[in-house]
Amino acid sequence: MKPPAGAKSSPPAAARRGMAESQEPSPTESVAAGPARPAPPPKPLGNRGEEFKAGDHVVYPTHGVGQVQGIESMAVAGTELKVIIVTFEENRMTLRVPLNKAASAGLRKLAGTNMMGEALETLRGRARIKRTMWSRRAQEYEQKINSGDPVQIAEVVRDLHRNAGQPDQSFSERQIYELAMDRLAAEVAAIDGTDKNGAMNKLLEHLKG
Numbered sequence: 001m002k003p004p005a006g007a008k009s010s011p012p013a014a015a016r017r018g019m020a021e022s023q024e025p026s027p028t029e030s031v032a033a034g035p036a037r038p039a040p041p042p043k044p045l046g047n048r049g050e051e052f053k054a055g056d057h058v059v060y061p062t063h064g065v066g067q068v069q070g071i072e073s074m075a076v077a078g079t080e081l082k083v084i085i086v087t088f089e090e091n092r093m094t095l096r097v098p099l100n101k102a103a104s105a106g107l108r109k110l111a112g113t114n115m116m117g118e119a120l121e122t123l124r125g126r127a128r129i130k131r132t133m134w135s136r137r138a139q140e141y142e143q144k145i146n147s148g149d150p151v152q153i154a155e156v157v158r159d160l161h162r163n164a165g166q167p168d169q170s171f172s173e174r175q176i177y178e179l180a181m182d183r184l185a186a187e188v189a190a191i192d193g194t195d196k197n198g199a200m201n202k203l204l205e206h207l208k209g
Helices: 012-024 097-106 115-124 134-147 152-162 171-192 194-206
Strands: 059-061 063-075 079-088 093-098
Touching: 059 079, 059 194, 063 093, 063 115, 093 152, 097 171, 115 152, 115 171, 115 194, 134 171, 152 171, 152 194, 171 194
Parallel strands: none
Antiparallel strands: 059 063, 063 079, 079 093
């Protein structure tokens, strides 16, 4: 039966299927994504100032593991300010953190069993590398390290670790990897009461697992 005059004939079913299929991307094609925005800096973990006492091992986000020497009062702009004195033996540095700013500054006690257990389990996972420019990934890695969160630091170690037979790291990748490894090992050593070399060996065993 002929279609009415002026009416457009539809293409055969096979042709329609062919048109639909041609509009779908091939499985081997990659669809370009829009520009990725850098992730916001992780919120630092922290404890209230009154929770610290002399002799405590603590973690400060941008400097790693240190030790509380005590709480002192000092005059600042005509007012008395209580500060927590923290020393970092490796860097030969002393930090004074206002008692009322300890939590917001990210000063915290050593990670508990659950948090460090999660960090060590993270090392066993598969690396998750974003397909973005290295400069952007490097910025995100540094933010994770400076968050002071052992789980996020473990993610950096996991993502940048190279096993035998894998491509070598670039110089900047190696620097960030070593910084993350050093920070995590220092906290593991303080928790376990061992030295940093022993802690690094423990981390490497989890990476192999």
